[in-house]
Amino acid sequence: MNPENYIATDFLVIGSGIAGLNTALFLAEFGTVAIVTKRHADDCNTRYAQGGIACVTDPKDSFEGHIQDTLTAGAGLCNPEVVRRIVETGPEAVRHLIARGTHFTTRGELGDHLQNHENEYHLGQEGGHHARRILHSGDITGEELERILLKSAREHRNITFFEYHSAVDLITTERMGWLGENRCMGAYVLDAQKNRIRPFRALATVVATGGAGKVYLYTCNPDIACGAGVAMCSRARVPIANMEFFQFHPTMLYHPQLKSFLISEAVRGEGAILKRKTADGNLVEFMDKYHPMKSLAPRDIVSRAIDNELKRNGEECVYLDIRHLSEETLKLRFPNIFHKLLEVGINMAHDLIPVVPSAHFSCGGALTDVNGYTGIIGLYAVGECGCTGLHGANRLASNSLLEGLVVGELAARHVGEQLADLKNRFPAGKIPLWSSGNATDSDELIMLSHNWDEIRRFMWDYVGIFRTNKRLERAKARIVNIRKEIEKYYWDFLITQDLIELRNIAEVAEIIIDSALSRKESRGLHYNADYPNTDPALDGVNTIVRKNGRV
Numbered sequence: 001m002n003p004e005n006y007i008a009t010d011f012l013v014i015g016s017g018i019a020g021l022n023t024a025l026f027l028a029e030f031g032t033v034a035i036v037t038k039r040h041a042d043d044c045n046t047r048y049a050q051g052g053i054a055c056v057t058d059p060k061d062s063f064e065g066h067i068q069d070t071l072t073a074g075a076g077l078c079n080p081e082v083v084r085r086i087v088e089t090g091p092e093a094v095r096h097l098i099a100r101g102t103h104f105t106t107r108g109e110l111g112d113h114l115q116n117h118e119n120e121y122h123l124g125q126e127g128g129h130h131a132r133r134i135l136h137s138g139d140i141t142g143e144e145l146e147r148i149l150l151k152s153a154r155e156h157r158n159i160t161f162f163e164y165h166s167a168v169d170l171i172t173t174e175r176m177g178w179l180g181e182n183r184c185m186g187a188y189v190l191d192a193q194k195n196r197i198r199p200f201r202a203l204a205t206v207v208a209t210g211g212a213g214k215v216y217l218y219t220c221n222p223d224i225a226c227g228a229g230v231a232m233c234s235r236a237r238v239p240i241a242n243m244e245f246f247q248f249h250p251t252m253l254y255h256p257q258l259k260s261f262l263i264s265e266a267v268r269g270e271g272a273i274l275k276r277k278t279a280d281g282n283l284v285e286f287m288d289k290y291h292p293m294k295s296l297a298p299r300d301i302v303s304r305a306i307d308n309e310l311k312r313n314g315e316e317c318v319y320l321d322i323r324h325l326s327e328e329t330l331k332l333r334f335p336n337i338f339h340k341l342l343e344v345g346i347n348m349a350h351d352l353i354p355v356v357p358s359a360h361f362s363c364g365g366a367l368t369d370v371n372g373y374t375g376i377i378g379l380y381a382v383g384e385c386g387c388t389g390l391h392g393a394n395r396l397a398s399n400s401l402l403e404g405l406v407v408g409e410l411a412a413r414h415v416g417e418q419l420a421d422l423k424n425r426f427p428a429g430k431i432p433l434w435s436s437g438n439a440t441d442s443d444e445l446i447m448l449s450h451n452w453d454e455i456r457r458f459m460w461d462y463v464g465i466f467r468t469n470k471r472l473e474r475a476k477a478r479i480v481n482i483r484k485e486i487e488k489y490y491w492d493f494l495i496t497q498d499l500i501e502l503r504n505i506a507e508v509a510e511i512i513i514d515s516a517l518s519r520k521e522s523r524g525l526h527y528n529a530d531y532p533n534t535d536p537a538l539d540g541v542n543t544i545v546r547k548n549g550r551v
Contacts (some may be wrong), residue, residue, distance in 0.1 A: 005198055005433055009034040009160070011415065012186055012202035014167045014229065017046035018142075019383025019404035020208030021149035023372075026412030027206070028158040030419055034200060035159060036189055038166040038497070042146050043224055045210040045384065046401070049142025050264035050337070051126055052104075052134040053405065054398035055090040058123055061131045063088050070399060073128045073298045074392020075524040076539050077242065082370045082389040086399075086406045093405045094135065102148045104135045110332050125269040126397035128298040134398050139264055139334040145401065166190045166500050167228060168197060170205065170236040171431055172376060178429060183377035184236070185427060188434050192497050197434040203422040204378045204415045207233060207366065208408070211384045212246075212508045214501075216359035217460035220252045220262040226501040227508030229385030233366035234507060238374045239543040241387040242364035243508070244515035245525040247395055248465050249360035250274075250302040253353065254317035257344045263320060263337060263355055265397045268295050270333060272322035274302070275352070276309050283319070283352075300394045300525045303357040307465045310356070319352035357465060361400060363391040363525060364515070367543060372411035378422060380411045393524020436494055447489060448498050451482050455509050463513055469530045472517050479510045515542055 010031030013024045024033045035041070056066050066087045071078050098104070107122045124134035137144035153159050167187045169175075174182040186201040209229035213221025234240050251263040268274070274295045275283045290305040291297035297305075306318050322330070327349035331338050334348070341348050366381035368374050370388055374381055383404040390403050415422070458478055462471035483506050490503055519542055521535040522528050 006431065007034060007162075007189075007198060007200045009200065009202050010204075012036065012200050012205045013208055014187060014206065015044070015208030015210060015383070015385075016041040016150070016161075017044035017208060017210050017383060017404065018145055018149060018401055019408045020206065021146075021153050022405055022408035023206050023208060023380075023382055023412050024153055024159055025149065025156065026409050027204075027415060028156050029412075030416045031158065031203075033159045034162060034202070035153065036162045036165045036167055036187070036200065038192070039164060039224055041150055041161055041163055043222060044146065045221060045225055046142045046404070047146045048220070048222060048262065049145075049401060050139045050262060051266045051398045052124055052136030052141040053090075053094060053401045054126075054129065054133055054396065055094050055135055055402060056087065056133055057091060057094070057121060057135065058131070058133060061133050065131055066133060069129050070390070070396045071392070073394045073396040075394055075534070076536070077392035077524065079389025085370050086388070086390055086403055089406045089410070090402050093402075093409060096409070097145070097148070097405065100148050100152050102137070102144060104137055111329070124266045125296075126265040127268060127293070127296050127302065128396045134266065134269070136266065138336065139266065140336045142401070162189070162191075164192045166192060166497055167209075167232060168495060168500055170207075170232050170379065171199060172236050172379075173427055175236065176432070178427060180427070181377060183425075183427070184379035185431060187232070190495060190497065190500065197495065199431045199433065201431055202378075203419070203426060204380065206372070206411060207379070207381045207385055208383045209385050212362050212505070213359045215456065215459055215505045215509050215512065216246075216464065217456040218252070218356070219359040220249055220260050221359065226504045227362075227385075228500075228504045229381060230362070230365055230511065231504035231507040233374065233379075233381055233385070234511060236376065236379070237545065238376060238379070238381070239367040239545045240364065240511050241367040241543045242393070242515065243362065243512045244519050244542065245363040245391070245393050246359060246512060247299055247361040247363060247525050248303040248357040250299055250306055250357050251320060251355040252358035253341070254356045255344050255346075255354065258340060260358070261340060262360075263353055264334070265299070267320060267322055267334065267337070267353075270322065271324060272320045272353075274306070274318055275321050276313060276315060276318045283321070286318075298394055299397065303465055304527060306355075306357055317354040317356050320355055321352055322348055323350060323352075325349065359460075361395055363387070363393065363395050370407065370410060371414040372407045373414060380415070382407045382411050393526065445498075447485065448502050451486060452502050452505070455479070455482060455505055459509055459512070463509075463516060465527070467516060467526070467528045469517075469528065472513060472528075475513050476510075476517065479506065479513055482506055483510060518542060
């Protein structure tokens with residue numbers, strides 16, 4: 001095989017957020033790593049994370065407290081052993097981050113100089129947590145983490161970046177039709193700048209592509225969040241678990257000049273109250289009707305409450321009120337949010353912040369163990385595209401960065417332990433080059449944009465915060481027809497970045513719909529008005545496995 005036609009590396013990491021970069025840095029101890037990322041390396045969900053990392057660092061806090069809060073939020077579907085492992089491994093993982101140069105905000109930076117505690121980390125509190133345990137870097141924690149991890153990865157001699165490269169599909173022996181045990185050998189990857197597809201061959205492949213928020217019409221995710229990892233793993237016949245549990249963040253800014261901007265849950269953690277306007281223009285608190293923790297209730301409860309209030313009262317948004325804090329305090333605690341809001345004329349020290357829910361985080365994904373291992377030899381899924389069992393039916397705030405950090409390191413360690421076997425039993429056959437067959441350049445791009453818009457709209461309307469059987473069945477009928485159109489288009493025309501993304505969001509949309517239809521109850525993030533109660537008999541993982549080329 002001509003070296004120009006393929007890339008050989010010890011390890012392939014698809015994605016460059018916290019999970020992908022942390023995995024790559026630890027894998028680099030064992031060999032060469034290629035990081036494939038479809039835009040610039042810092043264009044990922046991690047960079048937009050505002051809140052922080054949930055981690056037990058305060059002597060007054062405890063692992064048991066963090067574990068219990070996670071299990072409670074997960075509504076009976078968390079894997080308790082995984083929860084314990086990740087929570088108890090968290091402090092060591094955070095120490096590794098700090099050793100790389102990560103800065104977390106201290107109490108002194110926020111003006112707390114009492115009792116010589118100014119050098120202690122300032123710990124935030126967010127919805128569902130009964131203690132302050134959120135390490136943060138102002139309100140741009142994700143940006144700080146991405147900066148440090150990206151710098152460390154770029155400086156590592158064993159790591160090579162392939163930016164503006166999009167993974168098309170995973171390469172497995174089963175899909176190649178080869179005999180023997182099924183294993184992953186890498187992925188076919190589109191070089192968007194040279195418009196060619198090449199195989200990347202690797203002993204181990206780590207899928208770390210992040211979320212799937214773009215499956216929905218309204219999302220605070222960046223444009224790259226199209227569910228690529230879940231879709232590729234599904235096509236490789238990895239079981240996909242719990243995709244009905246899609247988290248809608250309660251508080252995305254409602255403003256035409258600043259779209260998809262998230263108002264961190266940490267704002268409510270510092271005392272912001274959710275309010276709505278009455279018919280006579282007065283402001284009233286409403287979360288006390290829905291949960292004892294009021295505005296600090298878990299996200300699924302807050303999102304459904306807001307959705308219910310908006311539909312019941314015909315309003316376009318509700319409001320966050322944090323006017324009890326001074327402008328100076330808010331500038332110190334939420335510098336990015338404060339200045340972003342100021343750009344559109346909102347001073348959060350004096351003005352209400354208009355907010356609405358938006359698609360935010362997938363609690364499901366490719367089913368893995370705590371090491372991110374999928375069960376297919378050489379294939380791992382880490383971060384949001386994987387499902388370890390940490391989140392259950394609802395993610396506890398700021399547990400996602402913790403999971404990406406811990407599972408990324410555990411995955412690399414697991415690969416290291418299996419390395420000799422991965423080398424000795426790697427298939428000797430040559431991976432075929434990509435063939436485009438008789439495909440031609442498309443002259444029907446309108447199909448891509450039309451299907452993209454239609455999927456995202458009916459997913460929001462029919463498979464969003466509030467679901468019914470009729471809505472789900474209507475969505476199922478539409479996605480079946482659309483996927484037939486997309487698959488025909490996929491084989492008739494040359495592959496582009498837009499086509500890859502459309503194919504992936506369609507696949508993920510169908511998985512979400514099927515998962516929601518199969519869960520005959522309401523639990524956590526999944527609420528179906530036809531089954532309003534939780535059924536204890538349905539405790540456990542809900543999986544979808546692709547068969548005969550289709551879900």
